[in-house]
Amino acid sequence: MNTIKSYVEAHKNRFIDELIELLKIPSISADPAYTQDVIDTSTAIKTSLEKAGCDHVEICETPGYPIVYGHKHISDDLPTVLVYGHYDVQPPDPLDLWESGPFEPIIKKTDIHPEGAIFARGACDDKGQMYMHVKAMELMTATDQLPCNVKFMIEGEEEVGSESLAWFVERNQEKLANDVILISDTGMISNTQPSITTGLRGLSYVEVEVTGPNRDLHSGLYGGAVANPINVLSKMIASLHDENNHITIPGFYDKVEDLSKEERAEMAKAPFSLEAYKKALDIDSVYGEAGYTTNERNSIRPTLDVNGIWGGYTGEGAKTVIASKAYAKISMRLVPNQEWKEITELFKTHFENIAPKGVTVKVTPHHGGQGYVTPIDNIGYKAASKAYEDTFGKTPIPQRSGGSIPIVSLFEKELKSKTILMGFGLDSDAIHSPNEHFGIFNYLKGIETIPLFYKYFTELSK
Ligand code: BES
Numbered sequence: 001m002n003t004i005k006s007y008v009e010a011h012k013n014r015f016i017d018e019l020i021e022l023l024k025i026p027s028i029s030a031d032p033a034y035t036q037d038v039i040d041t042s043t044a045i046k047t048s049l050e051k052a053g054c055d056h057v058e059i060c061e062t063p064g065y066p067i068v069y070g071h072k073h074i075s076d077d078l079p080t081v082l083v084y085g086h087y088d089v090q091p092p093d094p095l096d097l098w099e100s101g102p103f104e105p106i107i108k109k110t111d112i113h114p115e116g117a118i119f120a121r122g123a124c125d126d127k128g129q130m131y132m133h134v135k136a137m138e139l140m141t142a143t144d145q146l147p148c149n150v151k152f153m154i155e156g157e158e159e160v161g162s163e164s165l166a167w168f169v170e171r172n173q174e175k176l177a178n179d180v181i182l183i184s185d186t187g188m189i190s191n192t193q194p195s196i197t198t199g200l201r202g203l204s205y206v207e208v209e210v211t212g213p214n215r216d217l218h219s220g221l222y223g224g225a226v227a228n229p230i231n232v233l234s235k236m237i238a239s240l241h242d243e244n245n246h247i248t249i250p251g252f253y254d255k256v257e258d259l260s261k262e263e264r265a266e267m268a269k270a271p272f273s274l275e276a277y278k279k280a281l282d283i284d285s286v287y288g289e290a291g292y293t294t295n296e297r298n299s300i301r302p303t304l305d306v307n308g309i310w311g312g313y314t315g316e317g318a319k320t321v322i323a324s325k326a327y328a329k330i331s332m333r334l335v336p337n338q339e340w341k342e343i344t345e346l347f348k349t350h351f352e353n354i355a356p357k358g359v360t361v362k363v364t365p366h367h368g369g370q371g372y373v374t375p376i377d378n379i380g381y382k383a384a385s386k387a388y389e390d391t392f393g394k395t396p397i398p399q400r401s402g403g404s405i406p407i408v409s410l411f412e413k414e415l416k417s418k419t420i421l422m423g424f425g426l427d428s429d430a431i432h433s434p435n436e437h438f439g440i441f442n443y444l445k446g447i448e449t450i451p452l453f454y455k456y457f458t459e460l461s462k
Pocket residue numbers: 125126158159160161185186187200203367401402403404405406
């Protein structure tokens with residue numbers, strides 16, 4: 001057995017135990033009630049990077065949550081890999097749908113993970129995947145095979161828009177100088193077919209408020225005679241898609257990149273079973289934009305989705321009422337060339353325009369970000385591809401993802417380097433959902449594959 005495999009084999013139980021400890025801290029960045037837990041997590045990461053063999057580790061304060069920065073410098077003549085990850089997690093709600101506590105990690109076997117998977121919020125997104133890099137670093141320094149310089153930048157606000165990270169990156173270009181950025185915060189096709197993510201969608205996230213009468217009204221005395229904000233909002237939202245499920249906002253598609261027939265044919269080669277897809281979600285049919293396949297709809301096409309909608313009476317029993325206000329949170333996933341700020345403006349103008357008389361509409365933009373596409377002809381991609389080939393015995397397939405990591409396009413702009421997205425999660429790992437988990441196989445495979453990326457990247461850089 002080679003040194004990488006034997007090191008993982010010898011230390012795997014500790015690797016799992018350490019991740020479990022990290023998963024116990026509820027580092028929910030969206031909820032101020034967990035501020036101290038988020039901060040405690042950054043301290044835990046700092047300690048783990050020191051133990052993994054970094055020369056220097058520091059907690060960098062920002063206007064928001066701290067960024068953990070660490071490095072090990074070997075030689076100015078060698079390339080530098082910058083690892084990015086996030087230690088914050090999504091809120092675990094709805095809690096009653098969890099089979100075990102979201103911050104009480106347990107290992108359970110599943111059909112897809114016969115070796116067991118760790119169930120906890122953040123197991124896959126992104127504590128588990130980020131921690132693979134910390135353990136890969138430990139492995140490389142302990143076995144004396146770190147071939148190049150390495151920097152770590154682990155943030156605590158990814159799930160809420162990475163505002164402080166943008167602030168930090170803009171102010172620290174020199175500190176963060178690198179030859180390639182390496183991230184494990186995406187997924188792959190399956191445990192027998194690895195893939196490398198070559199694209200991420202952009203995002204525009206807005207909140208809308210529709211106001212009708214100045215107070216909640218009796219729905220008998222006033223019903224039918226005044227605009228009901230919830231009825232109106234529902235109608236407005238419904239009108240945002242036409243019968244082909246195209247988005248109706250004027251100008252929305254103007255800059256959307258059209259893929260060539262050849263590119264679409266290449267994409268269609270990735271293994272995918274529509275039957276298995278439907279079965280996994282308990283749906284009898286898929287749904288989406290006419291003229292595109294499921295894999296196209298969720299990666300190369302832009303979307304608009306309501307993420308939450310509320311107003312009026314939602315308590316026990318019935319209350320007859322016309323609410324004064326109705327609200328919704330809406331996300332638009334964007335594809336290359338769509339500018340997120342421009343799309344936010346288009347949405348705002350359109351939504352205000354379609355409001356009928358009798359209500360007023362307020363649109364509040366939240367966060368957003370640009371999409372990203374990595375070319376596959378650079379040495380970073382090649383190094384990643386060779387690494388997976390060694391550990392999975394199969395060439396990984398390049399695949400665009402539907403998710404977003406908005407900071408990646410900022411890295412390219414500010415740091416002038418490409419990002420390689422070496423994800424080891426599976427779509428079925430339920431990130432952002434109840435019962436999120438991460439396969440033990442995936443965790444250990446990641447730790448095994450990452451050192452090979454360093455090796456091949458250094459070799460190809462010569
Ligand atoms: N790790 C995810 C993004 C992801 C997951 C990309 C799987 C590709 C495959 C990340 O933590 C995330 O959830 N991003 C948010 C955007 C952010 C601005 C809140 C998203 O995609 O909703």
